[in-house]
Amino acid sequence: MQLTGSQVIIECLKEQGVDTVFGYPGGAILNVYDELYKHPEIKHVLTSHEQGASHAADGYARSTGKVGVCLATSGPGATNLVTGISTAYMDSIPIVAITCNVGVSLLGKDSFQEIDIAGITTPVTKYSFIVKDVEKLADTIRRAFDIARKGRPGPVLVDIPKNVTADLVEYTRQEIKLPERVTETITDSDIDNAIELIKASKKPYIFVGGGVVLSGASKELKEFVDKVNAPVCDTLMGKGAYDGTSDNYTGMLGMHGTKTSNLGVSECDLLIAIGTRFSDRVLGNPKKFADQAKILQFDVDAAEINKNIRVTSSVIGDVKEILTRINKKLTQLDHNSWVEHVLAYAKTFPLTYHKEGLSGPFVIEKIYEMTKGNAIMVTEVGQHQMWAAQYYKYSKPRTLLTSGGLGTMGYGLGAAIGAQTANPDRTVVNIAGDGCFRMNMNELATASREKLPLIEVIINNHVLGMVRQWQTLFYEKHYSATVLDDGVDYVKLSEAMGATARRVKTQEEFEKAFADALKSKTPFVIDCIIDSDDKVWPMVAPGKPINESFDEEDYNATQGGN
Incomplete structure (x- = not known):
C-alpha cells in the first residue's frame, strides 16, 4: 500500500513493538507528529526539553530492556538530544533517536534550523543515518532498531529530511525478528x-x-x-x-x-x-x-x-x-x-557514617528500608549517586538507573520519567543533588502533566558536593564556583510546577515526608537539607592504587586530627 514517509515511520514503530515515545515537536517534524496524532496506541510523552526526552528514552530502556525512542525536530531540537544520546552511548543503552531536518533541496545551504545532526552524533552512536530517499526509509528504521539491540547495545540516530516525511512510497509490513545473541566468537x-x-x-x-x-x-x-x-x-x-x-x-x-x-x-x-x-x-x-x-x-x-x-x-x-x-x-x-x-x-572496614542528623547515607538507608528494596532507584551524578550505590542494596537487575560513563548531571529526572512511564506500578525514586536538580528541574512539569507518582529526593547541601569534596581534599579548600547558597527555594519551584513538595531538616521529618510520598499519586519532591561538607567515604585519590583507599578516620589522622 502507498503511504507517506510519516506513515511509514509510525508503522515501523508499531512493527518494533514501540508503545511509548518521548519528544518535542517542531516545524521539520510536524508531518510525523500529525501522523502520531492519529495513533493513540503509541503514547507520546511531551517533555519540557529535548534533553529530557533523550534521558526519558534512556530510563525507559534501562528499566525494561526494550529500545527507548525519542523524537526531535531539526536544528536546536536535534542538538538538544546529544547529551542524552552520549549518555546512552557510554553506558551501552539501546535507544533510537528520530530527528527531522530541512528538506533535501535545502540541505547544505545554512537553511533555517538546519544542522548536520548525523555528523554531530557519529562519534556517540553505534550508527547515524540520514535518509534522503523515502524508498529507503522503512529499511533504515528497521536497521536502526536492529543495530541498537544487537551485540553491545547502544543508541542509533535516524535523521529524515522533511520532504521525505511527505513523499509517497509502497510499504509492506514486516514481522520483526529480534537479533540473536553473539555466539560465533565463543570458542x-x-x-x-x-x-x-x-x-x-x-x-x-x-x-x-x-x-x-x-x-x-x-x-x-x-x-x-x-x-x-x-x-x-x-x-x-x-x-x-x-x-x-x-x-x-x-x-x-x-x-x-x-x-x-x-x-x-x-x-x-x-x-x-x-x-x-x-x-x-x-x-x-x-x-x-x-x-x-x-x-x-x-x-x-x-x-x-x-x-x-x-x-x-x-x-x-x-x-x-x-x-x-x-x-x-x-x-x-x-x-x-x-x-x-x-x-x-x-x-x-564496614561502610559507616555519622548517625546523628540528616545525611545522604541516612536518607538512602531509610529509602531502602521503607521501599523494602523494591524501588527503581534513579540518580543524578555526584555524591548522592555514590551514596545511592553504597547504601541501597540492589538485589535485582535494572533497579539502579544512573549515568556511569558520561556522568551526566541532569540525567535523573528525565530517566525517572521514562522508568515510571514504563513501570506505572513500581515505586520510582530519583536521588538528586541540588546542583543536578537545577539543571533539568523543568521536567517536573512533565511529571506533573503526566501524573507520574515518582519521588524526587534532593540531597541539598547548597554546594556542588563532589567538586567541593575534591576541592577540600586536593585543592586546599579553594571553593571556586561551587557554592550554591543563592536562596533558590526548591519547594516553591516544585509546587509551581504541579508537584507536592516538603523541606526536611531532621531524620524524623524525612521519614514522615517519604511515607507521604509513597502514598502520593502525583510527583512528590523532598528537599533534604544536609551539611555542606559531608563527604563520600571511602575514597581512592586520583592515580593511586585502589588498595590505598582511605576513609574519614584515615584522612583526619593525616591532617593531625583536624
Whole structure:
C-alpha cells in the first residue's frame, strides 16, 4: 500500500513493538507528529526539553530492556538530544533517536534550523543515518532498531529530511525478528582456557559489570558464583546483576568502592571480570591494579579486551551464553577459606557514617528500608549517586538507573520519567543533588502533566558536593564556583510546577515526608537539607592504587586530627 514517509515511520514503530515515545515537536517534524496524532496506541510523552526526552528514552530502556525512542525536530531540537544520546552511548543503552531536518533541496545551504545532526552524533552512536530517499526509509528504521539491540547495545540516530516525511512510497509490513545473541566468537578453546584458569586459582574474585545486566545473565551469574565459590564485587553499572544482599557480596570496586572489595581484589590471584570495561574510576593506578592476579575477561565487545588493562585470557561473546557454557563444564570448587578471609575485611572496614542528623547515607538507608528494596532507584551524578550505590542494596537487575560513563548531571529526572512511564506500578525514586536538580528541574512539569507518582529526593547541601569534596581534599579548600547558597527555594519551584513538595531538616521529618510520598499519586519532591561538607567515604585519590583507599578516620589522622 502507498503511504507517506510519516506513515511509514509510525508503522515501523508499531512493527518494533514501540508503545511509548518521548519528544518535542517542531516545524521539520510536524508531518510525523500529525501522523502520531492519529495513533493513540503509541503514547507520546511531551517533555519540557529535548534533553529530557533523550534521558526519558534512556530510563525507559534501562528499566525494561526494550529500545527507548525519542523524537526531535531539526536544528536546536536535534542538538538538544546529544547529551542524552552520549549518555546512552557510554553506558551501552539501546535507544533510537528520530530527528527531522530541512528538506533535501535545502540541505547544505545554512537553511533555517538546519544542522548536520548525523555528523554531530557519529562519534556517540553505534550508527547515524540520514535518509534522503523515502524508498529507503522503512529499511533504515528497521536497521536502526536492529543495530541498537544487537551485540553491545547502544543508541542509533535516524535523521529524515522533511520532504521525505511527505513523499509517497509502497510499504509492506514486516514481522520483526529480534537479533540473536553473539555466539560465533565463543570458542571451545577459550572456554577451556577460562575453566583451567579458574580451577588453578586459589584466591579468585568475581568482578561484575553492566554487561551482565544488559545480557540478562543474572541467573547464570548466580550459578557461576556458587560453583566458583568466590567473593563478588561490582561496578556502578553492574548493581543488581548479583544480589547485593548475599553474604559473599563485598560491594562496589574502585574510587568509592568498599575497602573490602579494593583490598580483596588487590590480593586475589585471579580476577574474573564479567561484562565490564575497566574504567579509570575502577582501576585507580592501572599499573598496580590487581597486580598479584591473572585477569580473565568475558565481554561481548572485542574492543574492550586489553583496552584499559592487560588480561591473561578472555572469552568474547554474549555473557549469558559464555556463563551457560562454562557452568556446564565447571565442577564445584571450594574457596571457603579465601572467602572468609575477604569477608573479615568487611567486619573490619564496614561502610559507616555519622548517625546523628540528616545525611545522604541516612536518607538512602531509610529509602531502602521503607521501599523494602523494591524501588527503581534513579540518580543524578555526584555524591548522592555514590551514596545511592553504597547504601541501597540492589538485589535485582535494572533497579539502579544512573549515568556511569558520561556522568551526566541532569540525567535523573528525565530517566525517572521514562522508568515510571514504563513501570506505572513500581515505586520510582530519583536521588538528586541540588546542583543536578537545577539543571533539568523543568521536567517536573512533565511529571506533573503526566501524573507520574515518582519521588524526587534532593540531597541539598547548597554546594556542588563532589567538586567541593575534591576541592577540600586536593585543592586546599579553594571553593571556586561551587557554592550554591543563592536562596533558590526548591519547594516553591516544585509546587509551581504541579508537584507536592516538603523541606526536611531532621531524620524524623524525612521519614514522615517519604511515607507521604509513597502514598502520593502525583510527583512528590523532598528537599533534604544536609551539611555542606559531608563527604563520600571511602575514597581512592586520583592515580593511586585502589588498595590505598582511605576513609574519614584515615584522612583526619593525616591532617593531625583536624
